[in-house]
Amino acid sequence: MKGAKPAKPPIPGNERKLDAVLKEVIESIRPSKEEIARVTAHSNDLMSRLKKAAPKDVEIVAVGSGARGTQIKGSSDVDIFLLFPKKLSEAVMEKKGMAIAKKVVSKKKHESFLIKYAEHPYVQIISNEVGIKADIVPAFKINKAEERITAVDRSQLHNKFMNEKLSSRQKDDVRLLKAFLKFHGIQGADAKTEGFSGYLCELLVYQYGSFVNVLKKALSMKLPIVIDPMHKSEDSGGTPKVLSMTRKFSKNFVVIDATDENRNVAAAVSAESLARFALVSRVLYERPSKDFFFGAKYSDAYSERELANIRKTLGLDIYLVHFKVPEVAEDILWQQLRRLMHRLEGDLNKYGFGVVMALENIEKNDTIMAFLISESFVKHTLAEGPSAFMGKSVDKFLDAHKDSLGILFKDDRIMSIEKAKYEKPSDLIMAVLDDTGNIPSYLGKKKAKLHVNKIPEPLAKLLYAAFIRKTVL
Numbered sequence: 001m002k003g004a005k006p007a008k009p010p011i012p013g014n015e016r017k018l019d020a021v022l023k024e025v026i027e028s029i030r031p032s033k034e035e036i037a038r039v040t041a042h043s044n045d046l047m048s049r050l051k052k053a054a055p056k057d058v059e060i061v062a063v064g065s066g067a068r069g070t071q072i073k074g075s076s077d078v079d080i081f082l083l084f085p086k087k088l089s090e091a092v093m094e095k096k097g098m099a100i101a102k103k104v105v106s107k108k109k110h111e112s113f114l115i116k117y118a119e120h121p122y123v124q125i126i127s128n129e130v131g132i133k134a135d136i137v138p139a140f141k142i143n144k145a146e147e148r149i150t151a152v153d154r155s156q157l158h159n160k161f162m163n164e165k166l167s168s169r170q171k172d173d174v175r176l177l178k179a180f181l182k183f184h185g186i187q188g189a190d191a192k193t194e195g196f197s198g199y200l201c202e203l204l205v206y207q208y209g210s211f212v213n214v215l216k217k218a219l220s221m222k223l224p225i226v227i228d229p230m231h232k233s234e235d236s237g238g239t240p241k242v243l244s245m246t247r248k249f250s251k252n253f254v255v256i257d258a259t260d261e262n263r264n265v266a267a268a269v270s271a272e273s274l275a276r277f278a279l280v281s282r283v284l285y286e287r288p289s290k291d292f293f294f295g296a297k298y299s300d301a302y303s304e305r306e307l308a309n310i311r312k313t314l315g316l317d318i319y320l321v322h323f324k325v326p327e328v329a330e331d332i333l334w335q336q337l338r339r340l341m342h343r344l345e346g347d348l349n350k351y352g353f354g355v356v357m358a359l360e361n362i363e364k365n366d367t368i369m370a371f372l373i374s375e376s377f378v379k380h381t382l383a384e385g386p387s388a389f390m391g392k393s394v395d396k397f398l399d400a401h402k403d404s405l406g407i408l409f410k411d412d413r414i415m416s417i418e419k420a421k422y423e424k425p426s427d428l429i430m431a432v433l434d435d436t437g438n439i440p441s442y443l444g445k446k447k448a449k450l451h452v453n454k455i456p457e458p459l460a461k462l463l464y465a466a467f468i469r470k471t472v473l
Contacts, residue, residue, distance in 0.1 A: 014285065014286060014287075014288060015212065017288045018212065018284070018285065018288035019212075020288075021288045021289060021290055022176055022211065022212075024290060025176060025179070025290055025293050025294075026172050026175065026176060028073070028293075028294070029072050029073050029175050029176070029179045029293075030072075030073060030172060030175060031071060031072070031073045031074075031076050032073070035073065035074075035076055036076065038130060038132075039066060039076040039077075039078060039132060042078060042127065042130050042132050042134070043062050043066070043067075043078045043080065043134070046078065046080060046104065046125065046134055046136075047060050047062065047080060049104040049106075050080065050082065050100060050101070050104055050136070053100050053103045053104050054082060054100050057084075057085050058082055058083065058084055058085075058096075058100070059082075059083040059141055060080060060081075060082060060083075061080070061081050061083060061156060061159070062078065062079065062080055062081075063079045063080070063081050063155045063156060063158070063159045064077075064078075064079030064135075064155075064159075064198075065198050066078060066079065067079070067159055067163075068159060068162045068163055068166070068171070068202070069166075069168075069171045070162075070166070070171050070174040070175060070178070070198065070201075070202055071175070072175055072178055072179055072182075076132070077132060077133045077134065077135070078132060078133070078134035078135070079134070079135050079137065079155075080134060080135070080136050080137070081137050081138075081139050081152075081155060081156060082097045082100060082101070082136065082137070082138045082139070083139055083140065083141035083156065084096065084097065084138060084139070084140055084141065085140075085141060086140050086141065086142070086147070086149065088140075090120070090149060090150060093138055093139075093140065094120050094121060094138055096138070097122070097136075097137075097138020097139075098115075098121060098122075098123060098138065100136075100138075101113070101122070101123035101125070101136035101138075102123055104125075105123075105125055109127065109129050110127065110128040110129045111125055111126060111127050111128070111129070112125075112126050112128070113125050113126065114126065116135070117329065118137075118151075118152060119150050119151045119152055120138070120150060120152075122135055122136060122137040122138065123135075123136045124136070137152055137155075139152045139153045139155070139156070140153050141156075142156065142157070144157070144259075145157060145257070145259050145260035145261075145262070145263075148260075154257070154259060154260055154263070157259035157260070158199050158257075158258075158259060161258050161259055162199075162202050162206070165206050166202065166205070166206060169210075170205050170206065170209070170210070173205045173210050173211035173214075174198075174201050174202050174205045174211075176211040176293075177196075177201045177204065177205060177211050177214055178198060178201050179293050179294070180211075180280075180284070180292065180293055181195060181196050181201070181277070183292065183293055183294060183295075183297075184276060184277075184280045184292075184473070185276075185469050186269075186273040186276055186277060187201070189268035189269075190268075190330070190331055190334075191330070191331040191332075191334035191335050191338075192330065192331075192334045192362070193273070194268055194269065194270035194272070194273050195268070195269060195270075195273045196266075196269060196273070196277070197265065197268065199265060200255060200265045200266055200269075203227075203229045203255055203258060203265060204217075204227075204255070206229055206258075207227055207229045207232065207234070207255075212285075214281075215281045215284060215285050216285065218277055218278050218281035218282075219278060219281045219282040219285055221236075221278060222236045222237065223236070223252045223253060224236065224237075224242050224246045224252035224253070224254075225242070225252070225253060225254070226241060226242050226245045226246070226254045226256070227254065227255045227256065228256045229255070229256070229258045230256065230258040230259075230261075249264040249267065251264060251266065251267060253266050253269060253274050254266060276473075279473065280292065280473050283473060297468055297472055298464070298465075298468045298472065300461045300464055300465060303457065303460040303461045303463070303464035303465075304455060304456075304457050304460040306464055307455060307460055307463060307464055307467075310372075310467070311372075311453065314356070314372070315374070316356055316372045316373060316374055317372070317373050317376045317425075317452065317453055318370055318371070318372055318373075318451075318452070318453050318455065318463075319370065319371045319373060319425050319426065319429060319450065319451075319452055320368055320369070320370040320450070320451045320452075320455055320459060320463060321368065321369050321370070321429060321433070321448050321449070321450055321451075322366065322367070322368050322448070322449045322450075322451065322459055323366075323367040323368070323442060323443055323447050323448055323449075324365050324366065324367075324447065325365055325366075325367045325442045325443070325447070326365070326442055328442065330362065333362060333367065334360075334362065336440055336443060337360050337362065337367060337369060337443065338360060340369070340432075340439060340443055341358050341360050341369040342358070343432065344358075344369070344371065344428075344429060344432055345358040345371065347428055347432060348371060348373065348425055348428060348429075351378065351381060351420065351421060351422050351428055352375060352378040352381050352420070353373050353374075353375050353376070353378060353425045353428070354373060354374035354375045355371050355372070355373055355374075356372045356373065356374055357371075357372040357467075357470065358370070358371050358372075359371075359372075359463060359466040359467060359470060360466060361462040361463065361465060361466040363462055366458070366459070366462060367443070368459055368462050368463060368466075370463050370466070371425065371429075373425055376424065376425060377423060377424060378420045378422070378423055378424075379419070379420055379423065380405060380417055380418060380419060380420050381418050381420050381421070382415050382416070382417060382418070383401060383404075383415065383416040383418050384410070384413060384414075384415055385397035385401070385413060385414035385415060385416060386413065386414065387412045387413055387414075388409070388412050388413070388414055389412065394414065397414060397416070398414075401416035401418070404416040404417060404418060405417040405418065405419060426450055426452065429450060430445055430448070430450065433445040433448050
């Protein structure tokens with residue numbers, strides 16, 4: 001019939017099932033009206049107190065997921081920014097902001113505070129009366145990214161952009177994306193998680209329109225890719241723009257900040273987190289289930305026994321290093337621990353011990369790293385030399401390996417059979433930990449305790465949690 005609209009293509013069966021699952025999930029993760037009212041009332045009360053304590057030229061604004069309506073049930077904490085005029089120095093701005101925040105803490109309301117640190121210090125007010133934490137952050141008032149003085153100045157721009165762009169339906173889609181990523185251990189841009197920040201989740205939903213469309217993009221994504229939400233554009237492959245932007249940000253997954261073209265919002269997302277995102281998205285899309293949002297992943301009640309079963313099944317030995325660390329900023333500790341773990345993993349492989357998996361975890365003052373190793377005793381190693389036809393290089397190699405146990409060939413290359421420098425993984429691990437010049441003292445040999453296969457139950461819980469986080473979808 002003339003003028004009739006074309007029929008819409010049928011929705012795939014798995015999408016119909018996925019839609020039903022998502023409708024059920026969102027009802028479980030969307031904050032109740034009562035929770036939102038309680039948090040809003042507390043935020044308004046704090047903002048009122050801050051306005052009375054602050055000079056008139058300081059603007060008080062609520063930011064973050066609570067202010068944008070993208071928070072998940074039970075995580076409705078408060079973020080309030082004190083926006084100072086740019087005429088102040090950064091040091092003065094920080095000092096004044098901290099003083100104002102501390103001034104409004106009320107003992108009558110059973111409040112206490114902590115000094116926390118991002119790019120600069122801020123105050124976290126803890127209300128035991130209403131069970132809410134509020135971050136009070138000093139920053140500079142800006143209207144565009146080019147005016148920023150500190151990194152946190154951008155947050156006010158993020159707030160404005162997302163409040164203008166996200167529909168109510170999309171805010172629920174952001175909640176779904178956050179809950180999905182959180183269950184799979186990749187929601188958060190902190191050093192431990194190396195995953196997707198809340199703002200990145202918001203940008204992805206805005207770019208692709210819905211949670212389901214973000215899933216589809218994840219399972220069909222080709223790297224490198226540059227996503228530009230401000231202009232609703234996307235480029236992948238070897239185009240000039242992609243090559244330019246991936247070089248600029250030194251990443252093959254780039255999501256340009258909608259308020260600052262010189263920032264990659266996905267900078268914290270590790271290659272492993274991105275790969276996990278692609279895989280779990282595929283599994284959820286093809287086999288929709290609530291279990292991919294809040295199913296039981298594991299029980300740590302019998303961690304020691306479970307680790308013993310893993311050892312037996314895989315035929316591996318476990319070398320676990322335990323440190324009791326002092327109070328160290330968690331982001332810094334995770335970075336230092338991972339750097340040390342990767343160094344040890346590389347050395348263990350180099351000397352022939354065959355690391356199948358390296359794991360790490362931190363809980364309060366207990367810090368562990370562990371290596372699941374296939375070879376626990378090595379008597380010799382092979383040193384690879386040059387081609388036999390490389391003249392002087394051959395002479396140098398033979399001279400350097402004159403005490404060799406023997407010479408053999410791999411095609412035309414000379415190989416020297418050497419007595420192993422380290423016969424056991426424990427020898428190598430403790431030697432590396434003794435490198436006092438390159439390792440923080442609290443991760444050094446004097447603070448380390450090595451456990452081989454027999455892991456005490458409290459440490460077994462930490463290791464088993466890390467194993468599950470690494471291996472289970």
